[in-house]
Amino acid sequence: MPILTAIILAAFVGYGTAWYLGAIEGNFALLLFMATVVTGLYWLAERFIFLPRRRAAADALQQQADQRRADLAAQGITQVDQGDLATARERVLAQPWWLDWTAGLFPVILIVFMLRSFVFEPFKIPSGSMIPTLLVGDLILVNKFTYGLKLPVIHTRLTEGKPVQRGDVVVFRYPPQPSVDYIKRVVGVPGDEVSYLNKQLTVNGQPMPRAVASDFFDESTMEYYKQFDEQLGVKNHRIIVDDRRPGFVAGAFDFQYKDNCRYSVEGVSCKVPEGHYFVMGDNRDNSLDSRFWGFVPDGNIVGKAFFVWMNFGDLKRIGAFN
Structure with a gap:
């Protein structure tokens, strides 16, 4: 032995x-x-x-x-x-x-x-795609039971939880490479018509309300970016926009249901298929998201991100977020 x-x-x-x-x-x-x-x-x-x-x-x-x-x-x-x-x-x-x-x-x-399989799972934010909501180095907790319990490894659903809602920040298995976890914000649920044209988010023909906020200073690039308070349903959160970058989507992948999307010099419009979600990063011009690689299947959803439990570079980051 x-x-x-x-x-x-x-x-x-x-x-x-x-x-x-x-x-x-x-x-x-x-x-x-x-x-x-x-x-x-x-x-x-x-x-x-x-x-x-x-x-x-x-x-x-x-x-x-x-x-x-x-x-x-x-x-x-x-x-x-x-x-x-x-x-x-x-x-x-x-x-x-x-x-x-x-x-x-x-x-x-x-x-x-x-605990990791059925209650909470810790993740570390590796990139700036969710700035200003989440910063590089944030250690977050993901609720594994909000959307229903799943068996680990094989991801078979055991229970029905709450439906994923617009505005939720979710961790999911990256569709082109399911062994990798991504984190983004849900902007479109099944059946939605989502458009991001000229850097304005529209859902089912209704522009999502947003208000100008103070500029955001990104310490990683040492630059200021325009910041807005955007509302998705009942969720209010902040986004940043880089006016120096064009609105069109360059280098979109081939993905399932790509025929549901229409690309133009202004941006992209997509009809979200059943059982899928359209997700975007809050750092709108620095996020590889559904605009590029398509929709997130419901089976790929890992859980709902809700709490920063540690950031060793900035303890003030600890707390809940929208």
Whole structure:
């Protein structure tokens, strides 16, 4: 068992290292699931096989000591040196390293797996596509049950939750590369006619209300950008716009239901198909979103982003957001 365990642990370390170095495309959900299964099997083996064996060995050790004391007492010897019996029992009962690093970790890994799969999942914002709502380096929490629970890894829906609404900030599996998670704002739900023409968002023929706000200073580029308060349904949020960039969409991908979209020098208009969503970044001129790669299937939705729990560069960022 020690050799087999060493091989299994080495496989996990090798997978993680190859993922970190970019040699393979990792899947953390699958890795965590496999770690839960493997450590769970070791935990069951420890509970029902290995621990009873160690206890039996410790009891046998105690019985041998008791028998020796009884034999000596029969000979009239009452002063018996017990030696290091207690220490020996502790050593016999102690978990070996290969169980300590498997069965011993199972409860912690199981809790992390359950929380991450069905309650909250942490994410780190890697790019500036959601500025000013979310900044690079924000560590956020994503609610996994708002839109209904799904089985991890295979993403099969277990329960029906609330419907995704316009204005929600969602994390989803990037349609062109589902192993990668993206975060954007939903601007169109199934059946909507969404237009982004001349940098004005229109949904079902109605321009989304927006008001001029103070300019936003982006510390990463050391530049000021125009900022607006935009309202989607009941959600009010801020966006930034770069007037130096043209409104047309350059380099749109080929994607499913692309025939639902019409591109022009002014921008793009799309009819959102059933079971899909149209998403955009709040940094409207610096976001690779549905304008370029199409619609997000409902099955790709991971959860609703709602809280910044840490930003090591700016603790004032901690809190809820729209």
